[in-house]
Amino acid sequence: MKAVNTQQIGAYTINLAEIRGNGDFLCPRCGNKLSPSDETEEAYAIETANFNNDFLEGATVICKNCLSRLHLTGFAILRELVYGTQEEAFYFSHI
Numbered sequence: 001m002k003a004v005n006t007q008q009i010g011a012y013t014i015n016l017a018e019i020r021g022n023g024d025f026l027c028p029r030c031g032n033k034l035s036p037s038d039e040t041e042e043a044y045a046i047e048t049a050n051f052n053n054d055f056l057e058g059a060t061v062i063c064k065n066c067l068s069r070l071h072l073t074g075f076a077i078l079r080e081l082v083y084g085t086q087e088e089a090f091y092f093s094h095i
Contacts, residue, residue: 010068017074030066055079
């Protein structure tokens with residue numbers, strides 16, 4: 001009989017608005033460092049990106065070390081830092 005790996009894959013929600021510094025965070029399961037400035041996707045893979053009126057509202061990434069699925073939220077604060085209020089962000093995105 002062949003042994004089957006039944007290790008479960010974790011699923012976590014990370015609120016980016018609660019992260020201090022440059023946006024780096026550790027995978028809650030394995031501690032792998034994930035950085036938004038890492039464009040190589042060596043540590044993670046982007047699975048989905050959710051947009052609303054051309055603004056990123058959420059994303060799901062997969063940690064390549066432990067295969068955990070990380071649901072990223074809190075992008076609204078980034079939009080407000082760049083554009084001000086949500087209404088101003090919508091205005092500037094359409095000119």
